[in-house]
Amino acid sequence: MKISEIIMKKRDGGVLTKEEIQFFIDGIVSGSIADYQASALLMAIYIRGMNEEETSNLTMSMRDSGDVIDLSPIKGIKVDKHSTGGVGDKTTFIIAPIVAACKVPVAKMSGRGLGFTGGTVDKMESIPGFRTSLEKEEFINQVNEIGISVIGQTGHIAPADKILYALRDVTATVDNFSLISGSIMSKKLAAGSDKIVLDVKCGDGAFMEDEERAKALGTMMCKIGEAAGKHTVAVITDMNQPLGYNVGNSLEIIEAIDVLKGKGPKDITELAISLSAIMLKLGEMVDSVEEGRMMATEAITSGKALAKVKEFIAAQGGNPDVVDDYSLFPEPQASIEVTAKNDGYISQIHCKCIGLASQSTGAGREKKEDALDLSAGIKLAKKLGDSVKKGDLLATIYGDKSKIEVAAKQVEDAFEISDEKVEIPKLIKEIIGL
Numbered sequence: 001m002k003i004s005e006i007i008m009k010k011r012d013g014g015v016l017t018k019e020e021i022q023f024f025i026d027g028i029v030s031g032s033i034a035d036y037q038a039s040a041l042l043m044a045i046y047i048r049g050m051n052e053e054e055t056s057n058l059t060m061s062m063r064d065s066g067d068v069i070d071l072s073p074i075k076g077i078k079v080d081k082h083s084t085g086g087v088g089d090k091t092t093f094i095i096a097p098i099v100a101a102c103k104v105p106v107a108k109m110s111g112r113g114l115g116f117t118g119g120t121v122d123k124m125e126s127i128p129g130f131r132t133s134l135e136k137e138e139f140i141n142q143v144n145e146i147g148i149s150v151i152g153q154t155g156h157i158a159p160a161d162k163i164l165y166a167l168r169d170v171t172a173t174v175d176n177f178s179l180i181s182g183s184i185m186s187k188k189l190a191a192g193s194d195k196i197v198l199d200v201k202c203g204d205g206a207f208m209e210d211e212e213r214a215k216a217l218g219t220m221m222c223k224i225g226e227a228a229g230k231h232t233v234a235v236i237t238d239m240n241q242p243l244g245y246n247v248g249n250s251l252e253i254i255e256a257i258d259v260l261k262g263k264g265p266k267d268i269t270e271l272a273i274s275l276s277a278i279m280l281k282l283g284e285m286v287d288s289v290e291e292g293r294m295m296a297t298e299a300i301t302s303g304k305a306l307a308k309v310k311e312f313i314a315a316q317g318g319n320p321d322v323v324d325d326y327s328l329f330p331e332p333q334a335s336i337e338v339t340a341k342n343d344g345y346i347s348q349i350h351c352k353c354i355g356l357a358s359q360s361t362g363a364g365r366e367k368k369e370d371a372l373d374l375s376a377g378i379k380l381a382k383k384l385g386d387s388v389k390k391g392d393l394l395a396t397i398y399g400d401k402s403k404i405e406v407a408a409k410q411v412e413d414a415f416e417i418s419d420e421k422v423e424i425p426k427l428i429k430e431i432i433g434l
């Protein structure tokens with residue numbers, strides 16, 4: 001087989017066989033296929049698409065490109081959760097302690113930021129001392145002892161995804177149905193949980209802007225999960241404005257802690273409770289999602305989830321005092337305010353632009369090797385539908401002096417103000433596979 005012939009076949013709209021897909025995945029992992037050839041095939045796939053069978057074969061080859069973790073030494077039903085990527089999406093850091101406090105074990109591997117979207121691993125690293133890389137034994141022991149561990153994806157889990165993820169990020173081939181499906185499901189199937197909850201984002205700040213495409217992606221990923229013997233549920237959720245008010249690593253962890261204290265923003269609290277409830281149902285801790293919602297809410301009001309997050313931070317080497325004292329997080333060098341140009345109602349907050357602005361502050365990477373400013377980011381003061389008067393604060397931008405002016409301009413451009421109040425998009429649009 002020759003990679004150039006496989007590229008040509010897909011370029012011309014052909015359907016790739018299981019063997020051809022396997023050859024491609026083997027070749028990128030062994031290094032016998034060059035980055036430029038892999039990029040050419042990614043672009044051909046992006047433009048021509050893949051059918052369901054190709055997508056499923058791609059996912060399985062990617063899963064088997066590395067270790068498939070055995071989590072059976074952990075007692076109980078392990079339920080994993082993965083978001084397709086959003087702006088201000090700090091749900092993992094809220095859900096994981098809630099679900100663990102309700103006695104469903106959380107043994108989770110998370111990712112770093114991708115493009116304009118943030119990643120849980122980067123966010124957790126803003127906690128002084130927090131380790132996101134644990135040996136497998138330590139990871140499993142921690143879950144057995146305190147019910148929770150969240151770490152970065154090891155190099156041995158779906159290494160094909162690691163290579164393709166980095167190439168897609170810089171070749172404009174991220175937002176493709178089959179490539180997203182393969183990327184997410186290969187990792188989830190390799191990470192060893194028994195059941196999977198997928199938060200499929202749709203809207204201006206998601207890789208799938210269109211609701212129908214997001215539903216098709218969710219349906220496809222559920223099919224792949226079920227075919228591999230893992231009950232998979234996809235929740236289609238809105239990403240037309242950032243979740244909560246804070247975007248940026250330490251800012252998001254602070255807001256997540258606020259949610260666990262019962263004083264977080266309404267949208268992110270609602271999403272976290274809904275996703276936790278589904279996880280509790282899949283973990284067979286409750287009989288219905290409604291019962292799960294009550295249990296998740298009680299974990300917050302009773303303080304159990306907050307106690308669990310402190311335990312979790314301490315177990316991974318972080319300073320748990322950050323929960324009570326936010327000044328222990330890294331301090332940004334400077335800040336700048338963006339204010340409203342006229343009176344009216346907030347009719348748009350272009351979510352992708354906020355994500356890009358956050359990247360400009362240094363909270364996200366422009367290049368793979370960039371170091372992050374973990375204190376940088378954006379704190380919104382207004383959300384969709386809020387009324388404003390000229391001169392009111394819209395957002396505060398934090399970070400290095402040399403970066404925040406550019407970011408402030410991007411944030412200013414992201415806001416639209418109209419005379420009429422707009423309808424707020426529904427947060428949870430559909431649940432597939434429950």
Ligand code: URA
Nearest residue numbers: 084085179180183184
């Ligand atoms: N998250 C992933 O892990 N992969 C993608 O392709 C998109 C979001």
